[in-house]
Amino acid sequence: MVRTGTLVSLLQLFSTLAPRGAFSQDTLYPFGPAHRDLETPKMDDGSSPEIPLLIPFVFFNMPYRSLYVNNNGVISFNVQVSQFTPEPFPLSDSRSFIAPLWADVHNGIRGDVYYRETTDPEILERATQDVRKYFKNMVSFTASWVFITTWNQVTFYGGSQTTPVNTFQALLISDGQACFAMFNYGEINWTTGTASGGDPLTGLGGTTAQAGFNGGDVSHFFNLPGSRSNEVVNIEQTTNVNVPGRWFFRIDAEQIDPANGCSYNGRFYRRGEVFWLSDQCTQRCRCLDLNNEVICQETPCGQLETCEQVEGAYYCQPTRTSTCVVFGDPHYHTFDGFLYHFQVQYKVKIPFP
Known part of the structure; x- marks a missing residue:
């Protein structure tokens, strides 16, 4: 939600970095055959059959009564998603899906993709x-339904039994009205299959993984920081809830509502930070994190600032300058006819365009 007002400041990326390997296995919800999980087919670009849901799950104001679990890191509605090279959100077609890590998985080579719908009391309580804990205004929320999907030690298309693996998880949570998504990232070591330009030994490079939400039109979407860049391999070290490797969102309304921040134009901004609305940098806005609210007012860049785009967002940045030292021999004539000469040195700061 965006409204005008008197409060302002700058919205930036919020991600807490921790050393690689800091993710605890306890952060993952229980999964696997011991918990009666089902499994997708072990094949390239495979998907589960359509899975009817016990209750409707609301995503971008749209209720869905079934979903698909897709090997390539996607939970989709209405249609399976076999596309292996990710695209940035929003997509130009009508596919609606949740992507904890959209990349070219091949669980036929190595790894498993598990899923289950559950009303187990222990899972619901957790x-x-x-x-x-993560949404302070949801003190009376009581989960009645959870859907858990886990990509466990999966490698990439073009890889082998010895190439790097990824482990990550997506949870959908609902009380029948409010709906949430939690992404848990364990070991993330590769980003790209070889058909998308990835290295056959490392799974890095090429067209890298995309993470976020796509609502099936051009106005409803959200991209996690680092998506479709080489930095996405470090997603296990980032968070919006102070737990490295965990991201948490409310997803049933018109816009994605990230915990401890705001979404605007499909980007995440930390609570209290500031951004400008366009490449003109005339409106300065602040994320309040109250019902995903952003408040703006007319405030252009300062005299010694320029409007710059940084990773898709606009900020007023200090104007870059260079100091020029000038030597000279100026002279002047006075009204009474005298001529004066003197040596001088002075400095001029020249702004870059």
Whole structure:
């Protein structure tokens, strides 16, 4: 939500970095055959059959009664997603899906893709406490339904039994009205299959993984920081809830509502930070993190600032300058006819265009 007002400041990327390997296996919800998980087919670009849901799940104001789990890091509605090279959100077609890490997985080579719908009391209680902890205005929320999908030690298309693996998880949580998504990133070591330009030994380079939400039109979407860049391999070290490798969102309304921040134009901004609305940098805005609210007012860049785009967002940055030292021999004539000469040195600061 964006409204005008008197409060202002700059919205930037919020991600807490931690050393690689800091992710705890306890952060993942329980998964696997011991928990009666089902599994997608072990094949390239495979998907589950259509999965009817016990309750409607609302995503971008749209209720869905079924979903698909897709090997390539996607949970989709209405259609399966076999596309292996990711694109930035929003997509130009009508596919609606949730992407914890959209990349070219081949679980036929190595790894498993597990999923289950559950009303297990222990899982519901854990999900309830997580929602209440990360969304302070949801003190009365009580989860009644959870859907858990886990990509466990999966490698990439073009890889082998010895190439790097990824482990990550997506949870959908609902009380029948409010709907949430939690992404848990374990070991993330590769970003790209060889058909998307990735290295056959490392799975890096090429067209890298995309993470976020796509609503099936051009106005409803959200991209996690680092998506479709080489930095996405470090997503396990980032967070919006102070737990490295975990991202948490409310996703049932018109816009994605990230915990501890705001979404605007499909980007994440930390609570209290400031950005400008366009490449003209005339409106300065601040994320309040109250119902995903952004408040703006007319405030252009300062006299010694220029409007610059940084990773898709606009900021007023100090104008870059260079100092020029000038030597000279100026002279002047006075009205009474005298001529004066003197030596001088002075400095001029020249702004870059």
